[in-house]
Each structure stands twice: as structure tokens, then as C-alpha cells.
Amino acid sequence: MTSVSSAVRGFERIGTHSHIKGLGIKEGKPLPAADGLVGQVEARKAAWIVVQIIKSGKMAGKAILFAGPPGTGKTALAIAIARELGSDTPFMGLSASEVYSAEMKKTEVLMQAMRKSIGVRIREFRRVYEGMISKMEVKFDRHPYNPWQQIPVGGKITLKTTNEERTFSVDSSIMSEVLSKGISEGDVVWIDEETGRVQKVGRAKGAESYDISSDRLVEIPKGSILKEKEFIHTVTLHDLDIAQSRSSSIISLFFGGPSEREISPEVRQRVDETVKEWIDEGRAELIPGVLFIDDVHMLDIECFSFLSRAMESELSPILILATNRGLTRIKGTDVVAPHGIPLDLLDRLLIITTKPYTREEIEEIIKIRAREEKVDMDEEALKKLTELGMERSLRYAVQLLTPAGVIAKERGSSKISSKDIDTVAKLFVSVKESSEYLRKMEEMFLK
Ligand SMILES: Nc1ncnc2c1ncn2[C@@H]1O[C@H](COP(=O)(O)OP(=O)(O)O)[C@@H](O)[C@H]1O
Numbered sequence: 001m002t003s004v005s006s007a008v009r010g011f012e013r014i015g016t017h018s019h020i021k022g023l024g025i026k027e028g029k030p031l032p033a034a035d036g037l038v039g040q041v042e043a044r045k046a047a048w049i050v051v052q053i054i055k056s057g058k059m060a061g062k063a064i065l066f067a068g069p070p071g072t073g074k075t076a077l078a079i080a081i082a083r084e085l086g087s088d089t090p091f092m093g094l095s096a097s098e099v100y101s102a103e104m105k106k107t108e109v110l111m112q113a114m115r116k117s118i119g120v121r122i123r124e125f126r127r128v129y130e131g132m133i134s135k136m137e138v139k140f141d142r143h144p145y146n147p148w149q150q151i152p153v154g155g156k157i158t159l160k161t162t163n164e165e166r167t168f169s170v171d172s173s174i175m176s177e178v179l180s181k182g183i184s185e186g187d188v189v190w191i192d193e194e195t196g197r198v199q200k201v202g203r204a205k206g207a208e209s210y211d212i213s214s215d216r217l218v219e220i221p222k223g224s225i226l227k228e229k230e231f232i233h234t235v236t237l238h239d240l241d242i243a244q245s246r247s248s249s250i251i252s253l254f255f256g257g258p259s260e261r262e263i264s265p266e267v268r269q270r271v272d273e274t275v276k277e278w279i280d281e282g283r284a285e286l287i288p289g290v291l292f293i294d295d296v297h298m299l300d301i302e303c304f305s306f307l308s309r310a311m312e313s314e315l316s317p318i319l320i321l322a323t324n325r326g327l328t329r330i331k332g333t334d335v336v337a338p339h340g341i342p343l344d345l346l347d348r349l350l351i352i353t354t355k356p357y358t359r360e361e362i363e364e365i366i367k368i369r370a371r372e373e374k375v376d377m378d379e380e381a382l383k384k385l386t387e388l389g390m391e392r393s394l395r396y397a398v399q400l401l402t403p404a405g406v407i408a409k410e411r412g413s414s415k416i417s418s419k420d421i422d423t424v425a426k427l428f429v430s431v432k433e434s435s436e437y438l439r440k441m442e443e444m445f446l447k
């Protein structure tokens with residue numbers, strides 16, 4: 001069994017939402033701020049009800065639509081729903097524009113996305129290193145292909161049990177998995193001896209860094225660090241498809257078989273059969289995850305009918321759509337429909353709206369993001385950034401944190417000042433400004 005790690009791919013994608021741990025609901029009521037979420041209480045309550053519907057197995061044939069202006073937390077809420085469904089529930093996010101790829105059919109892109117959002121939890125005995133991380137050093141370097149992107153290239157991890165402490169040097173795939181899972185010093189983890197997959201067990205008792213947190217508290221493991229354990233891990237159906245299609249690639253070498261990137265129906269059928277066998281033998285179980293499709297009005301009629309059919313199949317993930325459009329033409333037709341979605345699909349949607357944030361909420365979200373990105377700023381800088389969040393967009397304000405941190409560091413300070421915010425806000429503009437700027441230029445040159 002191969003386990004294909006998607007850590008590097010997923011790392012950047014989910015980055016701006018890494019602070020989201022759940023819906024922040026207690027006894028059925030949304031707390032003002034919890035699990036990384038702030039405000040948006042009605043949408044959160046609705047999302048929480050959706051989670052209950054999913055858990056009681058009544059979501060079949062239905063899907064969710066988040067409708068709201070940009071930067072109102074549609075993606076954030078979809079991720080929160082996946083988190084509520086369980087820590088190993090797959091979340092696969094894609095923008096509808098990604099289906100228009102040169103190498104793959106649109107429906108193949110959607111099919112792969114669906115299979116990436118269905119997990120298979122497999123049980124087996126394996127040798128693992130288990131302990132609390134007492135020390136961790138991360139080494140960053142440039143991405144091998146993209147020189148402007150920093151990625152973790154490895155580092156050192158010290159593990160500790162009640163009677164042993166050992167330091168391991170680890171490679172980039174292990175480090176990126178550690179980081180993308182938000183693992184830090186004081187966490188109890190295990191690392192698979194053979195594959196290097198990392199799993200967080202919880203936060204070691206006595207190492208709590210916050211008074212209130214969603215982390216599970218666990219004891220520091222006993223005994224030696226290397227041990228045999230019943231090992232439960234989750235791969236996606238797509239991971240299994242890839243592994244399966246690799247093993248049959250010799251045949252396709254002679255007979256032409258499927259192109260590199262498309263996976264044949266036969267391969268998928270074989271994988272489905274194997275998984276069903278495992279389930280019958282009690283060695284595996286299925287975990288339907290969340291497939292999130294953003295800017296759903298960009299899908300065309302062909303994609304919509306594929307999705308409608310796929311929703312009926314027994315191996316179907318939870319489908320969550322998002323849009324910021326009202327009435328618009330359904331792509332590939334002349335029909336105008338709400339959100340550009342065909343009526344038959346609209347009929348099966350539970351629709352949740354997200355509303356613009358208040359000043360206080362924007363300030364709170366910026367604070368959470370700053371904590372998450374480990375940047376510090378003074379009171380005035382926070383006010384200024386909040387102002388930008390109100391005037392331009394929340395996403396813009398959040399995105400300015402990283403460059404502002406760079407500027408602050410350049411002048412030898414670890415704290416972002418309001419001047420730093422002024423500087424980066426001049427250097428980087430919001431989408432609103434950049435499109436307005438070009439519109440004016442076009443007018444000038446047309447005259
Ligand atoms: N209610 C919220 N609480 C905390 N963070 C949020 C909330 N809503 C949005 N964010 C964060 O603000 C940024 C923009 O939100 P996003 O979910 O991308 O909006 P949308 O998908 O509606 O365009 C993201 O970094 C997101 O994680």
C-alpha cells in the first residue's frame with residue numbers, strides 16, 4: 001500500500017484558513033468567537049445544523065450553497081464544517097475555473113476532485129515513533145521549482161516519552177506535513193517508521209499555551225519511542241486510484257492505456273471493489289469528506305449534470321458550493337438562473353447566506369490571523385489595518401500582514417507599526433483599486 005502525501009500541495013492552499021478549527025458552537029449555540037471563527041453567527045448556526053444532518057445520514061441527494069459577497073467567510077465555513085466532521089475528514093477545495101484544464105476533460109477534473117474528498121480509514125499494525133515534541137527546528141528554503149515560494153525543507157524533531165528522549169532529523173515531506181497540520185512543540189505525535197506520515201495525537205498535559213483551546217489534552221506517552229502500534233490512517237480514493245494505475249502502467253506501456261493524468265474507469269472500479277472488500281473484512285471504513293467548489297457560476301451545464309448524477313452515487317462526498325453572483329447566465333446555455341445554477345440542482349440545495357462583517361469582527365479576525373502568522377503589531381497598526389479591511393476587503397487586510405512583517409523586520413523591529421501598514425498599502429493595492437486603475441487607463445486611451 002502506497003500512501004501518497006499531498007502535504008506540499010495542500011500547504012499553501014489552506015494557509016489563509018489555518019486558524020479555523022471548527023464552527024465554535026457550544027450546546028447548539030454559536031459563541032461570539034471560538035474555534036478561530038468570529039461573528040457570522042446565523043451562518044454558523046445553519047452550518048452546525050448541516051453537520052447534524054450529515055451525521056444522521058440524511059444529506060444524500062442534497063448539497064449546500066454559501067451565497068455571499070467576497071471575504072465573508074464562505075470558504076472558511078466550508079472548512080469549519082469539514083473540521084466538525086472529524087479530524088481526518090478530507091477537505092478538497094477547488095475553484096470552478098480549475099475544471100477548464102488543457103490536459104483533462106472537465107468531468108475528469110470533477111471526478112478526481114470527488115475522489116480526493118472521500119477518505120478510506122485503514123487499520124493495520126505498524127512500527128511508529130511516538131512521543132511529545134520537546135523541541136522542533138524547521139529549516140525553510142526555496143521551492144525547488146518556484147524560487148519565490150518558501151517551503152519547509154526539513155529540520156530536527158526531538159521526541160520524548162516518560163523514559164526516553166531522541167532527536168531525529170526529518171525531510172521536507174515530514175516537515176511540511178507537521179506544519180500543515182499545525183503541529184508544534186508540546187504536541188504528542190507519532191511518525192510512521194516506513195512512510196514518515198505524521199499524526200497529531202493531542203496536546204501534552206502541562207504544555208497548554210492557551211486557557212481555552214480546541215486541542216485534546218493527552219498524557220506524555222510511556223515506554224520507548226519506537227513501538228508497534230495498531231495504526232489507523234486515512235488515504236483518499238484518489239490516492240488509491242493513483243497507486244493502482246501505477247501498478248498497471250506496464251500494460252499501458254504496450255497497449256497505450258490512459259494518458260498520464262486521466263484515470264481509467266477500470267482502475268477506479270478495481271479500487272472500489274478492493275475498498276469494499278476491506279470494509280467487509282472490517283479492515284477499513286469509508287469517510288465521506290467535503291468537496292468545496294468555489295465560484296460555482298463558472299461551471300457549465302455539462303459539469304452541473306455530472307455533479308447532479310454524481311450526488312446520487314453511493315460513493316459521494318458532501319458537496320458544498322459557493323458563489324457571490326445573483327442572477328446570471330448558466331454557462332454553456334442562454335438561460336439566466338439564480339447564481340448561474342440549473343433549476344434541478346437549485347431545488348436540492350440548502351442555501352446559507354454570509355453577511356459583511358462589522359468593524360469589531362474584522363479587527364478580531366485580523367488579530368487571530370496575526371497570532372496565527374506569528375506577527376506582532378501595535379494598537380495603531382491594528383486600527384489602520386481594520387480600516388483597510390472595512391474600506392477595501394477583509395482578504396486584502398489579511399494579506400497585508402505578511403509584507404508588513406517583512407517591512408518591520410527590515411527596519412529592525414519585531415512589531416508592525418502603522419507606518420509599515422501605510423507603506424505596504426501603497427506598494428500593494430486591492431483588487432478594487434487595481435481594476436479601477438486599469439478601467440481609468442482604458443478610458444484615457446480610448447479617447
Ligand atoms: N468568521 C470568520 N472568523 C474568522 N476568520 C474568518 C471569518 N470569515 C473569514 N475569515 C478569514 O478571512 C479571510 C477571507 O475569508 P474567505 O473565507 O476566503 O471569504 P470568502 O470565501 O467568502 O471570499 C480568510 O483568511 C478566512 O479564513
Ligand SMILES: [Mg+2]
Binds near residue numbers: 075294
Ligand atoms: Mg472563498
